[in-house]
Amino acid sequence: xxxxxxxxxxxxxxxxxxxxxxxxxxxxxxxxxxxxxxxxxxxxxxxxxxxxxxxxxxxxxxxxxxxxxxxxxxxxxxxxxxxxxxxxxxxxxxxxxxxxxxxxxxxxxxxxxxxxxxxxxxxxxxxxxxxxxxxxxxxxxxxxxxxxxxxxxxxxxxxxxxxxxxxxxxxxxxxxxxxxxxxxxxxxxxxxxxxxxxxxxxxxxxxxxxxxxxxxxxxxxxxxxxxxxxxxxxxxxxxxxxxxxxxxxxxxxxxxxxxxxxxxxxxxxxxxxxxxxxxxxxxxxxxxxxxxxxxxxxxxxxxxxxxxxxxxxxxxxxxxxxxxxxxxxxxxxxxxxxxxxxxxxxxxxxxxxxxxxxxxxxxxxxxxxxxxxxxxxxxxxxxxxxxxxxxxxxxxxxxxxxxxxxxxxxxxxxxxxxxxxxxxxxxxxxxxxxxxxxxxxxxxxxxxxxxxxxxxxxxx
Amino acid sequence: xxxxxxxxxxxxxxxxxxxxxxxxxxxxxxxxxxxxxxxxxxxxxxxxxxxxxxxxxxxxxxxxxxxxxxxxxxxxxxxxxxxxxxxxxxxxxxxxxxxxxxxxxxxxxxxxxxxxxxxxxxxxxxxxxxxxxxxxxxxxxxxxxxxxxxxxxxxxxxxxxxxxxxxxxxxxxxxxxxxxxxxxxxxxxxxxxxxxxxxxxxxxxxxxxxxxxxxxxxxxxxxxx
Numbered sequence: 001x002x003x004x005x006x007x008x009x010x011x012x013x014x015x016x017x018x019x020x021x022x023x024x025x026x027x028x029x030x031x032x033x034x035x036x037x038x039x040x041x042x043x044x045x046x047x048x049x050x051x052x053x054x055x056x057x058x059x060x061x062x063x064x065x066x067x068x069x070x071x072x073x074x075x076x077x078x079x080x081x082x083x084x085x086x087x088x089x090x091x092x093x094x095x096x097x098x099x100x101x102x103x104x105x106x107x108x109x110x111x112x113x114x115x116x117x118x119x120x121x122x123x124x125x126x127x128x129x130x131x132x133x134x135x136x137x138x139x140x141x142x143x144x145x146x147x148x149x150x151x152x153x154x155x156x157x158x159x160x161x162x163x164x165x166x167x168x169x170x171x172x173x174x175x176x177x178x179x180x181x182x183x184x185x186x187x188x189x190x191x192x193x194x195x196x197x198x199x200x201x202x203x204x205x206x207x208x209x210x211x212x213x214x215x216x217x218x219x220x221x222x223x224x225x226x227x228x229x230x231x232x233x234x235x236x237x238x239x240x241x242x243x244x245x246x247x248x249x250x251x252x253x254x255x256x257x258x259x260x261x262x263x264x265x266x267x268x269x270x271x272x273x274x275x276x277x278x279x280x281x282x283x284x285x286x287x288x289x290x291x292x293x294x295x296x297x298x299x300x301x302x303x304x305x306x307x308x309x310x311x312x313x314x315x316x317x318x319x320x321x322x323x324x325x326x327x328x329x330x331x332x333x334x335x336x337x338x339x340x341x342x343x344x345x346x347x348x349x350x351x352x353x354x355x356x357x358x359x360x361x362x363x364x365x366x367x368x369x370x371x372x373x374x375x376x377x378x379x380x381x382x383x384x385x386x387x388x389x390x391x392x393x394x395x396x397x398x399x400x401x402x403x404x405x406x407x408x409x410x411x412x413x414x415x416x417x418x419x420x421x422x423x424x425x426x427x428x429x430x431x432x433x434x435x436x437x438x439x440x441x442x443x444x445x446x447x448x449x450x451x452x453x454x455x456x457x458x459x460x
Numbered sequence: 461x462x463x464x465x466x467x468x469x470x471x472x473x474x475x476x477x478x479x480x481x482x483x484x485x486x487x488x489x490x491x492x493x494x495x496x497x498x499x500x501x502x503x504x505x506x507x508x509x510x511x512x513x514x515x516x517x518x519x520x521x522x523x524x525x526x527x528x529x530x531x532x533x534x535x536x537x538x539x540x541x542x543x544x545x546x547x548x549x550x551x552x553x554x555x556x557x558x559x560x561x562x563x564x565x566x567x568x569x570x571x572x573x574x575x576x577x578x579x580x581x582x583x584x585x586x587x588x589x590x591x592x593x594x595x596x597x598x599x600x601x602x603x604x605x606x607x608x609x610x611x612x613x614x615x616x617x618x619x620x621x622x623x624x625x626x627x628x629x630x631x632x633x634x635x636x637x638x639x640x641x642x643x644x645x646x647x648x649x650x651x652x653x654x655x656x657x658x659x660x661x662x663x664x665x666x667x668x669x670x671x672x673x674x675x676x677x678x679x680x681x682x683x684x685x
Contacts, residue, residue: 287562288645295644298543307545322614323640327653356644363647424647 009188012181019173026169030162037158041151042131046109049133052084053144060137065096072097082119083147085130091139098143105141106134114147127152187216191223203231236300239407240293247422248289255282292423299430304350311354313345313386313454317379320358324366332371335362338378340459345379345386347456349435357431360424361390361450369394373447381458388454393447402441461506461576465489466496466522467538468514472561476509479565480572493517500526505533506576509568512539512550520553527554534575538563547643566677570629588623591683593662593670595623602662609661614639618658622671622681631678655679 060068065088072086076099087098095102101118110132117130132145190207197205206227207220262275298304321337328335365375373394380387397405406429432439432452442449463480467473468491477487488503490496493514500508508526512519523535537550537558547558557571588595592605600616602609611619618639622630632651636642640650655671663669668684 283562291560294543304545319640322612323642323650323654324648326657327648327650330649330653352641352643355642359642359644359646366648 009181009185011184012177015173015177015180019170019177022169022173023166026162026166030158030166033162034155034158037154038151041154042148045146045148045151046131046133049131049144049146053133053135053142056142056144057135057137060140060142065140069097083127083149085117085119085132085143085145085147087141087143089141089143093141096140100143103132103143105136106132107136109133117145184216191216191220194227195223198227198230203227203234233300240297243407244293248286251282251286251289255279255286258282289423292427296423296427296430299353299427299434302434304353305434308348308350310346311349311351313347313354313388313456314339314343314379316351316354317358317377317388320355320362321377324359324362328362328366328375331366333366333369334372334374336374336376338376340379343381343459344457345459347385347435347454349454353431353434357428357452358388358390360428361452364424365390365392365394365448382453384458385454385456386458388452389449391444391447391449393444396443396446396448397441399443405441461485461572462504463487463572464496464499464503464505464508466493466508466514466519467491467511469511472511472538475565476568479569483569485572491515493519493522496522497525500531500533501529507572508533508535509572510535510537510555512537512541512546520549523550523554536568536571536575538568566629567631567633570631570634570678573628574625574630574634588620590623590626590681591668591670592666593623595620604662604666611658611661615654615658615661618654619662619681622679625681627680627682629674629678629680634678651679 056068056072059071069088072088075084076086076097080099082099085098085100087100087103088096089102089105090096093102093105099120101120103118111129112132113129114127127147127149130145130147132143135142187210194205194207206224209217209220209224211217258275258279262272262279266272266275317337317339321335321339325335325337362375362377365373369375369392373392375390375392378389378391380389406425429439435454437452437454439450439452442451463485465473465476465480465487467476467489470491473489473491477489480487488499488505490499491514493516496508496510496514497517510519510522514522517525519537519539523537526533526535534556535554537555538561539546539550539558540561550558556575559567559571586596586598588597594603595616596602597620602611602616602619618635621635621638630638633645635651636646639654642650655673659671663671670681670683672680672682674680
């Protein structure tokens with residue numbers, strides 16, 4: 001596992017940031033609790049000392065110095081760990097009772113360091129400092145004090161507790177960050193690998209989805225769709241190139257033959273002229289085929305979609321019917337149309353392409369069916385949108401062939417002699433696809449039914 | 461007519477110039493877009509034929525520049541770009557017509573003739589007349605030698621286009637575009653079929669033929685000579 005990459009991973013950094021934030025929070029909380037607790041405990045100590053001092057004062061007032069001396073000495077004896085300090089000094093400053101030596105007179109609170117306390121008896125305490133309360137009673141001087149030993153003990157507990165907490169946060173944070181980072185790295189690594197493989201030419205590779213529906217899965221899904229489209233386009237292009245090479249050679253060879261014939265066998269200007277005319281016709285056919293191919297490619301690229309406008313399918317079909325009715329009649333076919341009288345049959349689309357699509361379908365029926373065929377066009381509503389149905393009772397297309405006929409240049413054996421370059425249905429498929437419409441072929445028993453289902457308004 | 465050809469491919473330019481001169485027009489040629497702009501502003505041309513791919517300034521920009529000076533000379537675009545959007549782009553840039561290479565010369569000639577505006581635009585005209593054939597554009601009626609003729613909407617439009625371009629040749633492609641809004645080549649004989657139906661209504665039974673087939677090119681409506 002490349003560590004450098006782990007450190008650069010976004011997931012890892014994010015987890016690390018959070019661990020840092022939590023640690024910082026713990027420290028802040030500790031600070032606050034520490035300060036508040038210390039303040040409260042020291043206040044409590046002072047209150048205790050004050051209470052003590054007050055009781056001594058009232059003892060002096062009621063029972064006199066001697067009684068006070070006794071009481072103080074007894075207190076000092078009882079509390080001989082050094083936590084409490086007492087001093088009763090006489091008018092001339094001499095020590096009368098207590099457990100510390102003389103100190104300079106003072107009134108009120110005095111905080112002094114441990115070393116400065118002139119302790120007399122054995123002392124086991126070792127707090128940092130003492131809070132001393134000095135008061136004057138009559139001629140005498142009373143000092144009551146207490147070390148902050150309790151406070152320090154509490155502080156120690158706090159520090160240890162929070163210390164462990166902080167350590168856990170850091171350890172779990174780092175560990176979690178590494179774990180999350182590694183997991184993310186693996187998944188992103190998978191995406192990276194697939195994209196690398198595709199770039200190297202393996203267009204079929206797709207990113208495996210974890211099924212968790214999280215953001216990496218969603219992006220993977222989108223990338224997979226894009227790769228599907230890419231594969232389709234590349235395959236399409238490959239197919240075009242192969243088809244072009246294969247199928248355009250025929251008219252190009254014919255062209256060459258015409259010109260060669262003209263050269264070899266023409267005896268006079270007139271036969272030359274005829275041969276050249278035939279050659280020109282052949283080049284026109286080739287050009288038209290190229291243009292149709294280009295158009296299909298352009299449509300498949302999809303840029304046209306940006307220029308879609310609401311188009312009335314009924315109007316387009318009415319136009320088609322009017323144009324092709326005489327053409328069908330001349331070919332000996334019976335063309336009938338069932339179009340609704342009113343209603344809105346709107347879809348988002350391209351007028352020119354839609355016209356071409358239906359023209360192609362009608363022309364297919366006209367040219368590939370023998371004279372006397374019935375051709376019927378109908379526009380019907382469906383739940384999702386308009387449905388156009390073109391049915392004929394001609395020879396039809398067998399089930400096995402129905403998949404093939406949409407391929408470029410594909411021509412059914414029986415249709416090889418009829419005019420056309422085999423691109424008509426490819427164009428229909430491309431245009432339908434661009435409009436999000438579905439085209440299907442069915443058996444009319446006998447004959448063919450072409451159904452095109454669009455998404456839009458149907459009759460409402 | 462005085463025609464300006466702006467084309468950088470020498471062979472194509474020669475081909476066009478020769479053909480147009482043989483048809484009785486006078487032709488100026490330049491291969492450079494900037495020179496063309498100067499020529500177009502200095503001289504009065506009846507039609508400009510502009511190739512879309514030019515060195516120094518592309519055909520679309522040239523057309524926009526020409527239109528920008530208020531010059532309304534009809535512009536015919538000539539190009540290998542036959543894409544669906546290219547035609548629309550050309551027309552939006554101020555072009556009047558669009559022909560894709562390779563083209564038949566007869567197509568160019570027919571369209572150049574159709575673009576020429578010798579007489580001032582007669583948009584106010586409500587009645588078209590050729591010989592004894594009369595078309596009322598407001599009432600949408602047609603009569604020949606006083607006899608009314610019943611026409612379907614598209615037949616009317618076909619006749620209208622032919623009459624508006626009387627004496628000029630309309631190629632199959634031009635009719636497909638202008639009458640039926642078809643911008644592709646149909647496999648079936650759409651134009652022939654409709655022309656023959658129109659003939660059956662307009663020419664049959666009358667003493668002179670007005671709708672003529674021009675072999676190899678298209679159709680033309682003209683009074684008998």
